[in-house]
Amino acid sequence: MAALRRVSVHLGRVCRCSNRIIVSRRNLSEQTSSDESDKKESTERSTHFGFESINESEKTGKVHEVFSNVASKYDVMNDAMSLGVHRLWKDRFMQVLDPLPGTRLLDVAGGTGDIAFRFINWVKEKEQQQRKATPGAEFRLNPLETDEPASTPEFPSAEDYLNTEQRADTSDTDEKKDSKVIVCDINQSMLEVGKERAKKLELEDDVVWVTGNAEELPFPDNSVDAYTIAFGIRNVTHIDKALCEAYRVLTPGGRFLCLEFSQVSNPLISSVYDLYSFQVIPVLGELIASDWKSYQYLVESIRKFPNQEEFAEMIREAGFRMVSYDNLTSGVAAIHSGFKI
Amino acid sequence: MALRFIRIVCFSTSSLLKTAARSRPLSTSSALRCTKTEQGDSSPQNEQTSEESTEEPHMEEEIPESEVRQRLLDAALEFIPSHGWSVEALAEAAQTEGLPAVSHGMFPRGGGDLALHFVGICNSQLTEQMAQETEQVEEGHVERRHTREFLKDAMETRLRMIVPYVDNWPQAMSLLAQPNCAPDSLKLLSSLVDDMWYHAGDRSADFNWYTKRVTLAGVYTSAQLVLVRDQSPDFQDTWQFIDSRLDNLEQLGKAVRGVAPTVESLAQGLSGAYLTIRNITGFNVRNR
Numbered sequence: 001m002a003a004l005r006r007v008s009v010h011l012g013r014v015c016r017c018s019n020r021i022i023v024s025r026r027n028l029s030e031q032t033s034s035d036e037s038d039k040k041e042s043t044e045r046s047t048h049f050g051f052e053s054i055n056e057s058e059k060t061g062k063v064h065e066v067f068s069n070v071a072s073k074y075d076v077m078n079d080a081m082s083l084g085v086h087r088l089w090k091d092r093f094m095q096v097l098d099p100l101p102g103t104r105l106l107d108v109a110g111g112t113g114d115i116a117f118r119f120i121n122w123v124k125e126k127e128q129q130q131r132k133a134t135p136g137a138e139f140r141l142n143p144l145e146t147d148e149p150a151s152t153p154e155f156p157s158a159e160d161y162l163n164t165e166q167r168a169d170t171s172d173t174d175e176k177k178d179s180k181v182i183v184c185d186i187n188q189s190m191l192e193v194g195k196e197r198a199k200k201l202e203l204e205d206d207v208v209w210v211t212g213n214a215e216e217l218p219f220p221d222n223s224v225d226a227y228t229i230a231f232g233i234r235n236v237t238h239i240d241k242a243l244c245e246a247y248r249v250l251t252p253g254g255r256f257l258c259l260e261f262s263q264v265s266n267p268l269i270s271s272v273y274d275l276y277s278f279q280v281i282p283v284l285g286e287l288i289a290s291d292w293k294s295y296q297y298l299v300e301s302i303r304k305f306p307n308q309e310e311f312a313e314m315i316r317e318a319g320f321r322m323v324s325y326d327n328l329t330s331g332v333a334a335i336h337s338g339f340k341i
Numbered sequence: 342m343a344l345r346f347i348r349i350v351c352f353s354t355s356s357l358l359k360t361a362a363r364s365r366p367l368s369t370s371s372a373l374r375c376t377k378t379e380q381g382d383s384s385p386q387n388e389q390t391s392e393e394s395t396e397e398p399h400m401e402e403e404i405p406e407s408e409v410r411q412r413l414l415d416a417a418l419e420f421i422p423s424h425g426w427s428v429e430a431l432a433e434a435a436q437t438e439g440l441p442a443v444s445h446g447m448f449p450r451g452g453g454d455l456a457l458h459f460v461g462i463c464n465s466q467l468t469e470q471m472a473q474e475t476e477q478v479e480e481g482h483v484e485r486r487h488t489r490e491f492l493k494d495a496m497e498t499r500l501r502m503i504v505p506y507v508d509n510w511p512q513a514m515s516l517l518a519q520p521n522c523a524p525d526s527l528k529l530l531s532s533l534v535d536d537m538w539y540h541a542g543d544r545s546a547d548f549n550w551y552t553k554r555v556t557l558a559g560v561y562t563s564a565q566l567v568l569v570r571d572q573s574p575d576f577q578d579t580w581q582f583i584d585s586r587l588d589n590l591e592q593l594g595k596a597v598r599g600v601a602p603t604v605e606s607l608a609q610g611l612s613g614a615y616l617t618i619r620n621i622t623g624f625n626v627r628n629r
Binding site for chain 1: 367368369370403404406409428429432435438439440441442443444445446447449451
């Protein structure tokens with residue numbers, strides 16, 4: 001055990017996701033038994049599902065089930081539970097990212113598309129401002145617009161979408177790189193809800209929807225400029241793997257941005273928040289979505305998620321630098337940021 | 342004085358080292374960090390030995406965070422005339438270094454960070470020049486100049502550094518005045534005037550220390566404002582303005598010193614009057 005610890009400390013900046021022994025170190029510490037020799041890969045490792053303890057292999061399935069149940073009422077419930085404040089959080093999130101036209105964004109666990117739509121509107125707004133400032137320049141507002149006639153309505157695959165144009169240096173030409181956004185979610189029902197919303201907002205051509213697991217993203221290395229995950233990372237079974245995958249798909253200089261519930265340090269606010277979480281939210285879940293258990297899982301999973309500093313440390317361990325966080329609403333939510341540099 | 346000499350040497354060697362390292366693009370800093378070797382079911386001992394062997398010579402050192410920021414800020418300076426003091430300038434600079442535009446997020450204050458960086462560079466350059474002159478004076482190569490002349494020269498040198506960006510300097514000034522940048526901007530200003538006075542020869546240890554710096558800071562700030570509106574050839578109006586303000590300062594100093602005896606005698610007169618009145622009225626006098 002001591003040897004393992006020495007190795008894990010020595011690894012420093014090396015990404016830990018490929019090293020299974022290091023992944024198991026965290027789970028080993030969760031087990032209370034001191035019988036080390038039996039704790040090999042053959043025994044099932046346990047993890048938390050809210051306050052419940054389950055096997056790791058079951059967690060992904062159970063989370064999938066939760067989100068399949070809530071998908072249709074997800075947005076309504078968000079508004080009801082947070083009294084609309086989640087919109088402010090997401091607006092602030094996009095303000096922090098401040099993407100310029102030409103950015104490729106991957107929004108993971110982005111199910112119903114909140115972040116993706118904000119990204120598109122933000123970038124369009126920026127392009128308009130730029131157009132007003134320099135009247136002669138040409139911009140392509142519709143990222144999927146090509147010179148070929150659109151014969152089939154099907155979307156290109158995610159990889160094609162990312163590689164459709166030369167990413168060579170365009171600084172000496174007037175042609176601007178197009179902004180792209182891909183929404184990746186493990187749950188197809190959430191993506192379907194997102195697609196419907198996109199149709200209503202008339203943004204259906206601007207987003208690509210991909211099913212995928214945050215721990216094993218179906219994208220090539222160094223392919224996106226920004227990776228965002230809003231209220232999704234606490235549902236991932238192996239957060240360190242998700243962080244490593246984020247590191248892998250980001251291009252050097254790319255930004256990792258995570259919006260997630262976090263710990264409230266102020267005891268007064270914390271007591272009000274706890275009361276609200278455990279007494280009001282599951283009841284709202286039952287009334288509006290007829291699903292007490294999913295919302296019980298939600299509030300419990302928030303408590304189980306590491307606090308701001310610990311999560312920042314996890315992000316650093318994955319290899320990111322310039323890691324920082326901002327609290328929102330005194331710590332109810334936090335935006336963590338890191339760069340692959 | 343020896344310390345200042347050492348500072349200059351350190352500054353120049355560090356800048357030499359930076360230029361040496363600058364040849365490596367920023368995008369390679371992260372290249373080899375996340376190892377994706379297929380490890381399988383290895384035992385702890387194998388882990389340890391394979392770990393020691395992964396400290397390979399081809400694993401380049403990562404560029405320190407502060408250096409990454411410095412390089413991006415330095416590169417952004419050339420985009421200021423076209424994009425202003427803004428995140429767009431930072432994004433363009435990032436792209437020339439091979440990084441995506443989102444890297445401007447490394448600077449949460451955006452244009453403000455850029456302005457602070459620029460002010461810091463200008464201040465360091467000025468301090469270096471002044472220190473060189475002071476050193477020469479101390480070694481006896483050059484005669485020490487009159488304080489007023491030295492200050493005028495220092496102000497002119499410092500303001501001339503702004504001239505290449507004078508067209509959008511008002512934007513920088515407004516960014517520096519915002520609450521997220523104001524404390525740092527004030528710190529830079531105070532260290533600037535402190536250095537100017539120190540190298541002009543001021544060694545005062547009383548309240549004069551504060552008045553001198555505050556008044557010079559006032560002169561500098563107002564001179565900046567004149568500079569951005571100045572349309573005269575080679576900004577002659579600004580240099581004349583500085584001349585007049587420094588004249589004012591001198592006169593103010595003389596006036597304060599001139600008034601001192603009057604103030605003292607006035608104070609004595611007042612305390613005498615108070616004592617007389619107190620004795621007459623018998624107020625608060627203890628009978629022994």
